[in-house]
Amino acid sequence: MSDPTRFYITTAIDYPNSRPHIGTAFEKIGADVQARFQRMEGRAVHFLMGNDENTIKVSQAAARLGLEPRPYVNDMARQFQEVWKALGVSNDDFIQTSEERHHVGCRKFIQAVFDAGDIYKKGYKGRYCDGCEAFKTDKEVEEAGGRCPDHPNLTLRWVEEENYFFAQSKYAERLLAHYEANPDFIQPESRRNEIVNYVKGGLHDVSISRKGFTWGIKVPFDEEQTIYVWFDALLNYITAIGYGTDDERFAQLWPADVHVIGKDITRFHCALWPAMLMSAGVALPRRVFGHGFVYRKNEESGVLEKMSKTIGNIVEPMEIIQKFSAEAFRYYFMSQCPFGGDGEFSFERFAEVYNAAFADNLGNLYSRVLTMCAKYFEGRLEGADAIDPTAWRAGLDWPALVAELRAQVGAFQYNLALQRIWQDVLGSVNGYITSMAPFKLIKTDPDATRTVLINLAEALRVVAILIKPFLPTTAETFYRSFSYEKAWEGVCYEDTLSPARTSTLILTAELVGGKPVPLFPKIGA
């Protein structure tokens, strides 16, 4: 049993045959918010990401560039990580499935399943598509006019070979029992129903090896075969943390608290993966969260489209980061797309959201508070510990609100949490400024004005903490603008329940001409 204060979170590993797009990034950011939040809640988080490299497509992509697979995948891994870093993703590890630790763990695992009697050899013949890396049924081929429906430009090969199969079918009953006993295993709820029905319909055994490939992991009990994609890919979650190479570390971190994955691959994670683990006698992950997809809104027709190379509507994260900012990218997707459901993207909508929530609201609030502190009190708020700076949130049931936010963030309901922070918290602060009118009050009552500004500084501190998992950079900028005593690294949601007590609060932000430089300049005219 792993330590309850630990939190192990993973994302799907990506095929490095093309660069990541905003949909891939959506998943990583969603996982990152959870990782950051769990760290704030005091857990020792281990956050894993990686690339899925043991596939024929990768060696083909490398060959097109005249490269050997190894330098190709290493370069792609570097590029992927560059993007993740630019987005502020705080993963602790990045596994490439071509790494030694993965190969060793994989071979150990497949051997364990073999020893459990769940792997057998079976002859297979059929038409094989190199694009799909899969056999096609006669029906599929017939309907597509003798070609692969997904790759009509490739010629199907007639393949007759013996492959190894995993006896997934044996585990249907146990899987159903597991879903029953662990209602939270598959999230969100709608995906759960899908999987339960699927497994109830009966499971097939799956082919887990291929003959004649050199790039990939060799089957330990038959060196002529290599392990085939899924059986290999899923194992990254355990090989990365020491399965087969570091038993002590593995025992500490496993089972994973949550696998964050796309809705298209929930089946592999909710049926095949647990069946594999049951066979090998390894504990099951606690939760699988299948997030939705991001669709691209066609700016001319208004129609939502799946992003694809053929349509040519792919948006790369770097494009948005360079044009706007990584923080805006994170905010847009986390606030506009329910993580469990689907979302949409268009540049038009992006600019709209950015201007309203970032420039006009969050950024402007920061500017007006700092400017008044500098202008009226030269950045020194004395006697800050003598008052109770909670007037700014007088209308809110604060403990209840914080409790709700914690629950929402923990449940991946990011859009709801952000909506609430903007509506209730930022709304209250702006309303407080209007009703107290410190810019008028300063003319008659400096002491009362100071109290208002101490309240506002406290409000900014609270906002900084609440947005920390979502907008780490902005949050830190907010927090470091005043001399709050507690170290930024250690702040948590609970710290918003009671005001920070500092005798003299000092404005530490850099000002230009008495004002902060706008954090988020408005987009457009």
Place this chain on the structure above:
RNA sequence: UGCGCCGUGGAGCAGCGGCUAGCUCGCCAGGCUCAUAACCUGGAGGUCGUAGGUUCGAUUCCUACCGGCGCAACCA
């Protein structure tokens, strides 16, 4: 075909048995001037896809239908 999801003011979403159906953008009218022409208040705009049913009462539960979408073993 099977399974699943969705259909709420012009756009994007929340609400999921019961106070005058909320929020963001846009629009209109005021207020304010500390602030990134930002902020605050008020207003116009909805038979909550259609037709039945359950109920004292349904946007919220059930059934059918219409429309959109997704998954169905390897497209994040």
